Amino acid sequence: MILGWRLTDAERREWLERLLGSGRRVVAPTRDGGLLLFRPIASPDEAVLDYGNTRWSPKEHLFPRAEELFSYRLTADEVKLEQRAPDAVEQVLFGLRPCDAAGLARLDSVFLDGAPDASYAERRSRTFTVSLACDSARPECFCTAVGGSPGGTDGSDLQLVHLDGSWLLRALTDKGVQLVETVSALWEQATDEDWAAAKECQRAVEEEIARTPLAAEWAGVLDGAFGHPLWAAVGERCLGCGVCAYVCPSCSCFDVDDNGSAFCGTRCRLWDSCGFASFTKHASGHNPRPDQPSRYRQRVLHKFAYYPLEHGSFMCVGCGRCTVLCPVGLDIQQTVRRVVEEALA
Amino acid sequence: MNGFLPHLMRIAELRQETPDVRTLCLEFADRSVASGFEWRAGQFALFSSFGAGECVFTIANPPTRGGRIECTFKRLGKVTTSLERLSTGELVGFRGPYGNSFDVEGWRGRNLVFVGGGIGMAAVAAPLRYVLDRREEYGEVVLLNGARTVPDVVYKDEMQEWEAIDGVRVVRAVDPGGEEPGWKGEVGLIPAVFERLGLKPDGRTVVVCGPPVMLHFMLLTLDKLGYSREQVVTTLENRMTCGVGHCGRCNVGRFVVCRDGPVVTAARLNDLPEDL
Numbered sequence: 253m254i255l256g257w258r259l260t261d262a263e264r265r266e267w268l269e270r271l272l273g274s275g276r277r278v279v280a281p282t283r284d285g286g287l288l289l290f291r292p293i294a295s296p297d298e299a300v301l302d303y304g305n306t307r308w309s310p311k312e313h314l315f316p317r318a319e320e321l322f323s324y325r326l327t328a329d330e331v332k333l334e335q336r337a338p339d340a341v342e343q344v345l346f347g348l349r350p351c352d353a354a355g356l357a358r359l360d361s362v363f364l365d366g367a368p369d370a371s372y373a374e375r376r377s378r379t380f381t382v383s384l385a386c387d388s389a390r391p392e393c394f395c396t397a398v399g400g401s402p403g404g405t406d407g408s409d410l411q412l413v414h415l416d417g418s419w420l421l422r423a424l425t426d427k428g429v430q431l432v433e434t435v436s437a438l439w440e441q442a443t444d445e446d447w448a449a450a451k452e453c454q455r456a457v458e459e460e461i462a463r464t465p466l467a468a469e470w471a472g473v474l475d476g477a478f479g480h481p482l483w484a485a486v487g488e489r490c491l492g493c494g495v496c497a498y499v500c501p502s503c504s505c506f507d508v509d510d511n512g513s514a515f516c517g518t519r520c521r522l523w524d525s526c527g528f529a530s531f532t533k534h535a536s537g538h539n540p541r542p543d544q545p546s547r548y549r550q551r552v553l554h555k556f557a558y559y560p561l562e563h564g565s566f567m568c569v570g571c572g573r574c575t576v577l578c579p580v581g582l583d584i585q586q587t588v589r590r591v592v593e594e595a596l597a
Numbered sequence: 598m599n600g601f602l603p604h605l606m607r608i609a610e611l612r613q614e615t616p617d618v619r620t621l622c623l624e625f626a627d628r629s630v631a632s633g634f635e636w637r638a639g640q641f642a643l644f645s646s647f648g649a650g651e652c653v654f655t656i657a658n659p660p661t662r663g664g665r666i667e668c669t670f671k672r673l674g675k676v677t678t679s680l681e682r683l684s685t686g687e688l689v690g691f692r693g694p695y696g697n698s699f700d701v702e703g704w705r706g707r708n709l710v711f712v713g714g715g716i717g718m719a720a721v722a723a724p725l726r727y728v729l730d731r732r733e734e735y736g737e738v739v740l741l742n743g744a745r746t747v748p749d750v751v752y753k754d755e756m757q758e759w760e761a762i763d764g765v766r767v768v769r770a771v772d773p774g775g776e777e778p779g780w781k782g783e784v785g786l787i788p789a790v791f792e793r794l795g796l797k798p799d800g801r802t803v804v805v806c807g808p809p810v811m812l813h814f815m816l817l818t819l820d821k822l823g824y825s826r827e828q829v830v831t832t833l834e835n836r837m838t839c840g841v842g843h844c845g846r847c848n849v850g851r852f853v854v855c856r857d858g859p860v861v862t863a864a865r866l867n868d869l870p871e872d873l
Contacts, residue, residue, distance in 0.1 A: 510645075533836070535652075554848070
């Protein structure tokens, strides 16, 4: 039995109003400088919910582009290190697409498994995710090729489905239930027919996306195709600009650097990309990945071979942002298909 | 607990090994950290100079010589240049230890060969010193140290102490053209000098640390001499940022150096892609 409700648009708006009034930070798709981006909103009207996808994924609200790890200050014979206290405000990521929510689940596996990353874990623990199922597809969408779907729930605490002018709201985790507990008693329970209609709608979107799934066993094929000559031919086109990594909902590589003088400053964590020439360059000048094809291959193999062989899912959620924004039109999904096809030929 | 927050360590002593290689001997500024601090030979740490950033070095002293932490580094980039400007009494950042370690327990009773090329000698130092500190537990020990030129030889004084130990043979080599009048050591690239030593593979473990190109040719030489790849151990020296498998920088295929290494057998290297 699915736990969920059917909300009118007015009820949905009122709920958002309540969330804003509860002292939580609500981060939703909104217009910012001509782009649609996840930004904190001040009123329900600022949330744009009839959208394809945002330019950037919402990952920066859990894994910021630049983040202070601590500050340092040198005095006569001492060094003072200080950590800024977390802002401790609960945040609600509202209206993210299922692919982006799945991207957060990938980040969780990187930053929370094994040796948890303190600042990510702290931010994650006070973050709620309300995803928004897709009722249409964009040309670049390929979630269905990488194990996702327009109504995928991976990484979501709650999910909204737009259905005939009203909204279905499905609770998926205890955190999700917690986020609606003061209001859900006022809402009408969604019926089996509602969920069946939602499912039908998502099936139609899946058909629209029309992608053949990448087989799980391709991870092993790709891993074994490290030396395939096709990498050089395809990767030669890559400019190493890194835009793919920056807009990616699951890319998690970072650098740590000091910002300041020898007397005071901060140590920061910054996004990085395996596509950059300096990413693996040793101080000696030796670079294990000395050319762009070897760096492009790393990006593809990390997402489609190394990560899946360890975690069981691709480290790509099929949002298609990298494909749209790549200045030379590299399509990661097509690359995977081509390499596998040739490796198996 | 913020894993990036370093311990503060004071430079208790420094040694200028060569014109561009320095050893720092560090003591925890907070003495209460020192008593509970444990590590194993082969593990690494991130050392930092505030304002310049962090750098990965192997911990050059073994746990048999506790109380301090030593690192030996070559001035090459921003952080090492900054660290080299520091004087005795100044503070540096330290976080670690990270990674796996050498199987020094498993080597008991075996004959050991340590091969250190250039600054790779720092990676050989911890297991070598460990073995020498428990000399009676191990067989014959050979150290082959290679440097580009005579002034580039590190740990000069200590090497004299080592060769005075019973059952320890120290072979020094410099690259062709790097010798000076009066040089009594070998002249030649490390793989060639190793071959000239005529060491039979039986019952030996070989630890090889050095630049990637040296490692490449050493492995070929060891193959040729009949050493199995199981008896050869090295360390991977990829760039690392976090030390705990998160930052995505140090992987060689599925092998994440900071998490699965840095110590690795040559046999394991066979399974890794040519991404070194």
